[in-house]
Amino acid sequence: MKNKIYSTIQATILCGAFFSMGLSQTGCRKEMFMPEPEGETVPYKDSASADIQIALKSSPYKLFYAAWQRGNMDKDLEALGARASVTVLAVDDASMKAAGLDETEIGKRSPDELNKLMRYHMLNEKLEPLTIQTQKLSSPRMTLLDNPDLNELRAGAGSAVTRLYAYTYRHFIAMAKDSQLIINGQLCGNYKPVAARNGIIWPVNRLLRKPEKHIREILEEDGRFTMLLAISDMNDASWMEYTWGSFTRYASMYWGVEPSSNSVIFNSYLAPTDEAFHQAGIQRIEQVMEINSRFTPELVWETYTMSGLIPTDSILDYHNWGRSYAPTTNIGYVPSARTVFYSNDLDDKLIGDYWITMPTATTAGYKLPLQFIREGNTIKVKLKSANTPPATIIARDINTFEGPLHIVDRLLLPDNFKVN
Secondary structure, three states: OHHHHHHHHHHHHHHHHHHHHHHHHOOOHHHHHOOOOOOOOOOOOOOOOOOHHHHHHOOOOHHHHHHHHHOOHHHHHHHOOOOOOEEEEEEOHHHHHHOOOOHHHHHHOOHHHHHHHHHHOEEOOOOOHHHHHOOOOOEEEEEEEEEEEEEEEEEOOOOOOEEEEEEEEEEEEEEOOOOOEEEOOEEOOOOOOEEEOOEEEEEEOOOOOOOOOOHHHHHHHHOOOHHHHHHHHHHHHHHHHHHOOOOOOOOOOOOOOEOOOOEEOOOOEEEEOHHHHHHOOOOOHHHHHHHHOOOOOOEEOOOOEEOOOOOOHHHHHHHHOOHHHOOOOOOOOOOEOOOOOOHHHOOHHHHOOOEEEOOOOOOOOEEOOEEEEEEOOEEEEEEOOOOOOOEEEEEEEEEOOOOEEEEEOOOOOOOOOOOO
């Protein structure tokens, strides 16, 4: 009976949170930033005289077009209707060959497999150069490829109400200062786009690989995250007991399908390795239990707030952008902004003043508590308010269903946190 109460309360709270996140993901990011165009002006003139199908056929991207034909994409494009306008991310021949897709291999692949590959290389909108140049951060662009085995919560066209849809793969796209496309954190070349009557072709110099796993699956399979996983499981159980299921535990949220909504929530995460815990002096799970025993959070019913966090969650929450430190609404959830940050976004010039939660009429806003330090190709991260050594991102942009997983070599520790 108690578990049933937990599940009901948790579902209610999460639905409210997801509704708020849905609004924020489709909301006013341009009004917040109003950036100057990035990079040089891309040579482009929309004087299209041919459809995408004809433009691809006459393009130098012969292997991509061979895969397009074998995947029956002309038929799929026609099925979208005469008014459809799409973007094709056409892979150059050298990159197709580097990915093992020469003419022989393309002929061996099934039409269905190549159809999915092509749909993953298409966006459901015409992505103009100026649109990308005026963005500050990587922005999500929906592909034409769905995963019927997964769900996501999003608002439908022209609606602010979220509901379950089949999961749709995204590309997070930005532009570098040298006008190269950045897709999912990776430089993809600075080819000139080709206008078509029913869309636009953006050539790219790499084959794009769709995510195949959730964040938690990667953490479990890697072998370097035994401490993180054990602490998360232990704190999940404790938090459920302390809160009566009334409050979300954000420290490891969005690692996989959320059970209350049966959906994937897009997010990025800074995962500390076992060595990161060891460097902080935490060698064994028994030490974690001792640290957690120093304080037991309680639900304050009068104000409907928690008296604090589980001690180790007070650290781990920073690895998930510090959401638990944001003020909650009067019904207990955090109206969170989108936190899908690829490596090109991890720059203080871009997200140093990023609002994790936007101010509302009843709730104060909360800005990202992290500082990012760029040293050549190295990215480091630390708490803004701390003098502790920064963590180095030792692996970045591991693509998951949720978004990018970044691996760090240190815990993000506040100055006053004591292990012993």
